Amino acid sequence: MKIDIILMAAGNSRRFGTNKLLYIFEGKTLFENILEKCLWVKKEIKNHIVDIKVITRFKEIEEICEKHSVFYFHNEESQKGASFTIKKAIELCQNADYVMFAVCDEPYIKKETILRLMEETLYSKKGIGMVSFGERKGNPVMFSRKYFSQFKDISGDKGGKEIIKNNMEDVYFCVLKDEKELEDADEISFFDK
Numbered sequence: 001m002k003i004d005i006i007l008m009a010a011g012n013s014r015r016f017g018t019n020k021l022l023y024i025f026e027g028k029t030l031f032e033n034i035l036e037k038c039l040w041v042k043k044e045i046k047n048h049i050v051d052i053k054v055i056t057r058f059k060e061i062e063e064i065c066e067k068h069s070v071f072y073f074h075n076e077e078s079q080k081g082a083s084f085t086i087k088k089a090i091e092l093c094q095n096a097d098y099v100m101f102a103v104c105d106e107p108y109i110k111k112e113t114i115l116r117l118m119e120e121t122l123y124s125k126k127g128i129g130m131v132s133f134g135e136r137k138g139n140p141v142m143f144s145r146k147y148f149s150q151f152k153d154i155s156g157d158k159g160g161k162e163i164i165k166n167n168m169e170d171v172y173f174c175v176l177k178d179e180k181e182l183e184d185a186d187e188i189s190f191f192d193k
Helices: 032-046 059-067 076-080 082-092 112-124 147-154 161-165
Strands: 002-009 049-056 070-072 099-101 128-133 135-145 171-175
Touching: 002 032, 002 082, 002 135, 032 049, 032 059, 032 099, 032 112, 049 082, 049 147, 059 070, 082 099, 082 147, 112 128, 112 135, 112 171, 128 161, 135 147, 135 161, 147 161
Parallel strands: 002 049, 002 099, 049 070, 128 171
Antiparallel strands: 099 135, 128 135
16 A cells, blocks of 8 residues: 655745744744654554655745655645645655645644554545544545545635545544644744744
């Protein structure tokens, strides 16, 4: 089984006001925080091939990728909305069995949670896997190859929410013990904006 982890690092940070992925959290940028967690998952996963691909338009993010020898794709079209980044990611992952989309601004998501989502979704035999806490659903989210073609119809800032909504019977929910893992940088008050 081949799983591609896509790190979505091309956003406009409209609510945050500046490129939040370069903000320092616990001694490293938000982007490097999630990248290192995914690199750990890649090393820990057994019996499956895991690749990490970064979609960005920022030189600073590309430099971090180079430092860690991680593949990145420079995507200027990302300014047109998240859908353009997602479509490019799907194009880059045609030989994957699953794609896991991860956002880069959730500093509290645990590396063990990412690994658990991956392993439990595969074990469940469901086509979609996502993390949840109570009624709150969030990222990362996994999609099996059978859903790849459905991403061609998304537009603007829409992601895979419609695909999930239309296929709830095929969704595995990886339940979190702490809702804090779903907090993004826009919700965390200690960031000096």
